[in-house]
Amino acid sequence: MADDYDPNGIVDKWLPVWDRLRVFEPRDEGGVDDGGRERRYVVDMFPYPSGDLHMGHAEAFGIGDAVARYTMMRGYDVLHPVGWDSFGLPAENAALKRNMDPREWTYDNIEVQREGFRRLGMSFDWRTRLHTSDPGYYRWTQWLFLRLFERGLAYRKAAPVNWCPNDQTVLANEQVIAGKCERCGTEVTKKNLTQWFFRITDYAERLLDDMALLEGQWPDRVLTMQRNWIGRSTGAYVDFRIEGHDRPIRVFTTRPDTLFGATFFVVAADSPLAAELVTDEQRAALSAYVEQVRKTTDIERLAEGRPKTGVSLGRSAINPVNGEQIPVYAADYVLADYGTGAIMAVPAHDQRDLDFARAFGLTVRKVVETGDDDPADTGIATSGDGTLVNSGRYDGMRKVEAIAAIAEDLRRDGHGEAAITYRLRDWLVSRQRYWGPPIPIIHCSACGEVPVPDEDLPVRLPESGYELRPEGGRSPLESATDWVTTKCPSCGGDATRDTDTMDTFVDSSWYFLRYPSAQDAERIFDPELIARWLPVDEYIGGVEHAILHLLYSRFCVKFLQDIGLLSFPEPFLRVTNQGQVIMAGSAMSKSKGNLVNLQEELAKYGPDAVRLTMLFAGPPEEDVDWADVSPTGTMKWLTRVWRLCRDVGVAGRGTDPATGDVEIRTGVHKLIADATEQCDHKRFNVAIARLMELTTLLRKAVDADALGSASGAAAVREGAEALARMLSIFGPFTAEEVWELLGNEPSVVFAGWPSIDPALLVEDTVTCVVQVAGKLRDKFEVSVDATEDQLREQALASEAVQRALDGRPVRTVIVRPPRLVNVVPG
RNA sequence: GCGCGCCUGGCGAAACCUGGUAUACGCGCAAGAUUUAGGUUCUUGUGUCUUCGGACGUGGGGGUUCGAAUCCCCCGGCGCGCACCA
Numbered sequence: 001m002a003d004d005y006d007p008n009g010i011v012d013k014w015l016p017v018w019d020r021l022r023v024f025e026p027r028d029e030g031g032v033d034d035g036g037r038e039r040r041y042v043v044d045m046f047p048y049p050s051g052d053l054h055m056g057h058a059e060a061f062g063i064g065d066a067v068a069r070y071t072m073m074r075g076y077d078v079l080h081p082v083g084w085d086s087f088g089l090p091a092e093n094a095a096l097k098r099n100m101d102p103r104e105w106t107y108d109n110i111e112v113q114r115e116g117f118r119r120l121g122m123s124f125d126w127r128t129r130l131h132t133s134d135p136g137y138y139r140w141t142q143w144l145f146l147r148l149f150e151r152g153l154a155y156r157k158a159a160p161v162n163w164c165p166n167d168q169t170v171l172a173n174e175q176v177i178a179g180k181c182e183r184c185g186t187e188v189t190k191k192n193l194t195q196w197f198f199r200i201t202d203y204a205e206r207l208l209d210d211m212a213l214l215e216g217q218w219p220d221r222v223l224t225m226q227r228n229w230i231g232r233s234t235g236a237y238v239d240f241r242i243e244g245h246d247r248p249i250r251v252f253t254t255r256p257d258t259l260f261g262a263t264f265f266v267v268a269a270d271s272p273l274a275a276e277l278v279t280d281e282q283r284a285a286l287s288a289y290v291e292q293v294r295k296t297t298d299i300e301r302l303a304e305g306r307p308k309t310g311v312s313l314g315r316s317a318i319n320p321v322n323g324e325q326i327p328v329y330a331a332d333y334v335l336a337d338y339g340t341g342a343i344m345a346v347p348a349h350d351q352r353d354l355d356f357a358r359a360f361g362l363t364v365r366k367v368v369e370t371g372d373d374d375p376a377d378t379g380i381a382t383s384g385d386g387t388l389v390n391s392g393r394y395d396g397m398r399k400v401e402a403i404a405a406i407a408e409d410l411r412r413d414g415h416g417e418a419a420i421t422y423r424l425r426d427w428l429v430s431r432q433r434y435w436g437p438p439i440p441i442i443h444c445s446a447c448g449e450v451p452v453p454d455e456d457l458p459v460r461l462p463e464s465g466y467e468l469r470p471e472g473g474r475s476p477l478e479s480a481t482d483w484v485t486t487k488c489p490s491c492g493g494d495a496t497r498d499t500d501t502m503d504t505f506v507d508s509s510w511y512f513l514r515y516p517s518a519q520d521a522e523r524i525f526d527p528e529l530i531a532r533w534l535p536v537d538e539y540i541g542g543v544e545h546a547i548l549h550l551l552y553s554r555f556c557v558k559f560l561q562d563i564g565l566l567s568f569p570e571p572f573l574r575v576t577n578q579g580q581v582i583m584a585g586s587a588m589s590k591s592k593g594n595l596v597n598l599q600e601e602l603a604k605y606g607p608d609a610v611r612l613t614m615l616f617a618g619p620p621e622e623d624v625d626w627a628d629v630s631p632t633g634t635m636k637w638l639t640r641v642w643r644l645c646r647d648v649g650v651a652g653r654g655t656d657p658a659t660g661d662v663e664i665r666t667g668v669h670k671l672i673a674d675a676t677e678q679c680d681h682k683r684f685n686v687a688i689a690r691l692m693e694l695t696t697l698l699r700k701a702v703d704a705d706a707l708g709s710a711s712g713a714a715a716v717r718e719g720a721e722a723l724a725r726m727l728s729i730f731g732p733f734t735a736e737e738v739w740e741l742l743g744n745e746p747s748v749v750f751a752g753w754p755s756i757d758p759a760l761l762v763e764d765t766v767t768c769v770v771q772v773a774g775k776l777r778d779k780f781e782v783s784v785d786a787t788e789d790q791l792r793e794q795a796l797a798s799e800a801v802q803r804a805l806d807g808r809p810v811r812t813v814i815v816r817p818p819r820l821v822n823v824v825p826g
Numbered sequence: 827g828c829g830c831g832c833c834u835g836g837c838g839a840a841a842c843c844u845g846g847u848a849u850a851c852g853c854g855c856a857a858g859a860u861u862u863a864g865g866u867u868c869u870u871g872u873g874u875c876u877u878c879g880g881a882c883g884u885g886g887g888g889g890u891u892c893g894a895a896u897c898c899c900c901c902g903g904c905g906c907g908c909a910c911c912a
Contacts, residue, residue: 018858178908220830220831221830221831221906225907225908228829234912235912251912252911252912253912255912306910307904329909333912334910334912335912337911338911339911339912342837342912343912344912345912346912351910352912353912421911423911512846543906543907546907616839616853617839617852620837622838625838628838628853629838629853630838630853633853634852636852639867681843685838685852686839686851688851689839689840689852690851691851692852703900769847771846771847771854771892773892774893779847811892812892813892814846820847820893
């Protein structure tokens with residue numbers, strides 16, 4: 001045994017012991033049978049194999065591991081799995097750059113990270129290990145696709161979609177952040193392409209409603225972000241006849257009460273509607289405009305104060321309530337894929353419409369009197385409550401009455417109906433890249449889109465014969481001609497495979513279902529193990545997935561529930577977002593030159609001190625600025641713990657804690673109770689502070705020769721063992737080492753969380769605080785059952801109180817026995 | 827623009843849920859002990875001012891209360907999310 005604390009030596013010492021004892025495998029299957037425990041499923045958002053582990057991994061997984069280990073220590077049977085999100089663009093780009101096979105790059109990195117996680121002391125059950133890029137996994141991703149396809153929830157359509165010119169692929173709406181590609185930051189443009197979508201919009205209402213189940217369990221801001229993303233609006237559809245056109249065009253409005261104020265009509269320039277409605281005279285003008293719009297990136301489109309543009313389509317629309325003819329325009333401020341892609345424009349009561357009206361010299365007609373100045377004069381649209389004017393028989397109604405009345409009249413007359421629309425769009429899942437699960441569809445000239453039969457899954461990625469580099473929206477797989485050419489499963493004729501692959505977010509939207517039966521070759525998951533472990537009790541990961549991953553996973557689980565494979569509506573009962581590790585105020589990056597290398601920190605301080613430093617720096621959800629913290633402090637503490645336990649050694653071994661010194665025990669049990677309470681709320685920073693206090697308390701006792709008496713030794717032992725057990729959730733290697741120093745058999749994990757003797761928490765005396773006019777003047781120790789009268793008397797007798805009163809009479813005395821007296825002067 | 831969150835010593839932070847001793851724990855700093863020295867380790871001190879009685883102090887202002895870091899309102903600063911969604 002080393003003669004002082006050796007932060008890295010203990011890593012090599014204890015890893016093989018944990019492996020041998022199978023410490024992190026759930027007890028009631030495979031390991032020690034200890035049936036009857038409650039189960040908990042604790043999951044960390046799985047890593048992307050982008051290289052070696054970095055500071056962010058240590059932070060995120062350190063928090064997840066503390067949660068998992070705390071849950072284990074509290075006596076639950078815990079499944080804490082690990083896997084890799086190993087398909088995706090970055091791997092492919094990195095491989096391209098190095099002229100490597102993406103497999104090689106990916107699986108090499110996974111090995112490096114696997115070893116890194118082990119050496120960080122993660123309590124994973126390695127049997128769960130999965131990689132989304134394994135055929136044994138993506139087979140089931142494809143299987144899931146086919147189930148969606150069967151039910152019409154996976155479909156292909158031509159649409160203007162987000163296109164990243166740098167990554168040469170389409171992107172889901174959720175992957176466009178402020179107009180830029182989520183991965184590379186390039187400005188995203190629009191392209192008309194035929195793409196695969198999942199009909200997540202069918203689930204919009206349930207995704208919104210079921211958030212009630214998550215309230216208080218998920219971070220509020222995540223719920224808010226999802227709510228806003230789904231974006232429910234209530235209003236009405238209104239059908240407008242178009243002059244010289246045989247079918248009416250429907251619009252959505254949240255303000256049917258302003259129908260009489262509609263003075264023009266706008267369709268999205270890039271929607272098929274515009275092409276359908278345009279007159280021959282205006283066709284050239286429209287094409288030129290659409291061309292101009294398409295070239296504009298989202299960033300430019302959204303620029304502040306950008307003037308409204310558009311082009312007349314040369315027709316009129318007819319307002320169903322008053323027969324008025326209003327001109328029809330195409331403009332880019334109307335979105336093709338929201339609502340119906342067309343709007344009635346009410347410039348008086350919508351700022352965007354007013355801006356357009358002023359740019360094109362169109363009529364502004366106020367129909368709701370709000371008491372504000374006329375929008376036609378001010379250029380400021382009014383949207384508040386008021387009374388209807390210029391609206392025929394609806395004049396005089398309040399806004400809300402009018403909304404209901406007009407919606408009802410539209411329905412009765414067959415001109416529309418009340419409606420709800422969502423901002424959420426269908427999920428674009430196809431990608432023109434190589435490193436993802438091939439879409440399991442075969443295109444046959446006779447049969448159309450034919451699903452690959454289940455028994456032919458997986459559709460494996462070809463391992464050669466393709467050109468990896470994507471180009472102009474063509475998938476790399478198109479160049480793998482042998483792979484593409486196939487027979488139609490339906491008619492047996494010549495056919496071709498779909499050459500797109502699925503987005504990596506499809507892989508990750510169901511992986512937590514696969515862990516308990518990661519090796520199952522027969523089915524997507526084992527229903528018995530699902531029943532045993534799912535849904536996820538604790539899900540730990542970054543807030544960057546607040547919408548993307550968490551929304552998609554919720555959708556997939558609801559779908560699997562609908563087809564009878566799952567019995568719960570939500571995948572994650574509780575979500576915790578950890579903060580980031582930053583350096584000197586900003587995110588670490590190579591270009592800023594402020595990278596902190598995790599491996600160097602580990603070499604200097606060992607994994608326990610690094611983990612503790614992050615956990616102790618603040619609450620889990622706060623960022624940690626590495627410039628503000630120092631592992632030397634936590635390292636010093638771990639050394640003190642080690643020396644304390646070395647000095648205690650086997651003293652007091654085998655004694656009944658109840659025989660221990662009461663004064664020491666009282667202090668110990670208070671600290672255990674408080675640390676437990678803090679851990680229950682994931683306030684690990686405060687819990688660690690309590691463990692530090694416990695260390696100091698025990699050190700002082702040992703220095704005062706507590707070990708010289710039987711009762712002192714018993715109490716110190718109880719405290720030191722409690723310290724080791726609690727330390728194990730933050731600094732697992734050190735905890736194991738000191739547990740051994742105390743003369744115990746490994747593993748400390750099996751010892752569980754220390755219990756608290758409630759009798760020791762009951763205090764006989766407390767400090768009573770005496771205030772004069774709310775300001776602290778005196779305090780004294782009193783019995784917990786001191787009466788109001790006794791306390792009042794003792795307070796008034798205090799010299800300090802009399803001095804503060806300075807001769808003033810006492811108006812009243814507030815007594816809150818036994819802790820407080822407030823003397824209020826007259 | 828809309829929505830949300832945060833603001834406490836030189837620094838990271840406690841106490842806010844449940845109003846009642848503000849600054850737990852750690853870093854840093856200072857002094858002392860140990861050491862040949864540096865480092866390490868240990869001890870003590872560390873909100874500001876002070877006439878040593880106290881006074882002031884949780885971004886600013888106001889309110890509720892016997893009593894406010896804590897609850898309410900206004901303002902400022904910082905951060906985050908959304909952003910032409912009809």
